[in-house]
Amino acid sequence: MTDSEARRAVEAVWRIEGARLTASLARLVGDVSVADDLAQDALVAALEQWPGSGIPEKPGAWLMGTAKHHAIDLLRRRQRLERKQAQLGRQLEIEQENVPDLEAAMDDQVGDSLLRLMFVACHPVLSREARVALTLRLLGGLTTDEIARAHLVPEPTVAQRIVRAKRTLGEAHVPFEVPAGADLGARLSSVLEVIYLIFNEGYAATAGEHWIRLDLCQEALRLGRILAELAPHEPEVHGLVALMELQASRLRARTTASGDPVLLLDQDRGRWDHLLIQRGLHGLARAETLGQTLGPYALQASIAACHARARTAQETDWKQITALYDALVEVAPSPVVELNRAVALSMAYGPDAGLEVVESLLGEPSLRGYHLLPSVRGDLLFRLGRIDEARAEFERAASLTKNVREREVLRERARSTRTGS
């Protein structure tokens, strides 16, 4: 086995075992930071030994065994230290006696440990950036280098972010547990938010940086799918997974070969990924069975599902989409959602209906500088034959967007109002 073959094989095993190993170790030592170090040490040991010895028959068990040795050493050192201090001596002795059973116990609990790891990595005591970096590192099976490339920042920046995040968790004495009671809802929201953030970072990628950032979409989907298995009774988990599956189903249709964006209604639906659509619709059905009222993710997934079910853009059920936006505005009110609702209204009931909502948003401070507001307004005005006003709006939108290609499209629309084409 050559070095590079061995390295690839180790990476493959790590991808499968890394998060489980870290989670089980964190449960054992009660500290995510120490667990991550132990897991990384085991990885380094594998990289050193496997090229010579070959891949062990049970690579997962090998990694766990190696890490566990170190963990037990660590526990014993702690124990001796604490014994010296004549504290908790007996209790730790019991802990030591139980050591041989640990492996079996850890196997049974691996799912629960993973879930705890997700909650801790997404703990609100951390900044959003830190949650994303730590989640990708501990659960995503991405190397620091890969995380850095995907975020278009230097590797030391990401490494620093991870070190600081681990320190923050330690200083805040965040327990390694699944939150219970009233806490659970808010903490789960944070986990879902982090996963969706990762997804959107990938989804928002433009051509050129495309391929590496798409990895983020895949990672987020993977994390979501794993979470759906770990917390199968949470409707919003299925809602989020469904939303991501449905959005990902359009990945290959939403840009031209040269990287220009293609709007949803102009996309070639034959290029949509029907396997992902099927999975998305299935996930949505699960969310619907579990929840009495749909949460924000399930509602957004339902909207995406309306598009997915329409065989042509003309067949889109805009009345249904409008109703879903009405519900979304209720549970997760935001000016951006209102703007989307306006578009749906205009498609279902004509441009007048949409324009009324858009006009009500003009004074909204959070939408000041948001190019889609004048862009949507321009479109509605154009459909109402108010051409001069429409042109002014397209020009305003073009001056606001930071995306070069989008600016071109908007300028072109402004120009085309002159020729009436």
Add this chain to the structure above:
Amino acid sequence: MRVLVIVKANKESEAGALPDKQLVDEMQKFNDELSRNGVMLAADGLHPSSKGKRVRFAGSKPTVIDGPFAETKELIAGYWIWQVKSVEEAVEWIKRAPFAKALGQPVPDDKVPEIEIRPIFEQDEFDRALAAQQAKVASKR
């Protein structure tokens, strides 16, 4: 990346025999494990080739050939579609499949489980390859 994981047919699968209960249970466990790890996208077993058709496009019109087909080793009994990071990851996963039980056992050659793993072309990969090919053709002209 996605991979198609192909389970080759054998005499039994071609005879339409269902795998025994124990193997079915173990396979279910393995499939659950794949789902729990976000790897599984799809999985299906196929009817024997006796229920299949082949269509050959030669001569002036398509010819439809009824199954069963002879070359058992080239036939397919089932497949998975997995989302993985590398082909190596897929290989690691398949090593954990219940097929591994055949190892060290005196299994007749025609019953040795054989799995084939094939990366699926991603759409943009396909587009790029196509564009490169066209550019090559154009430069030769």
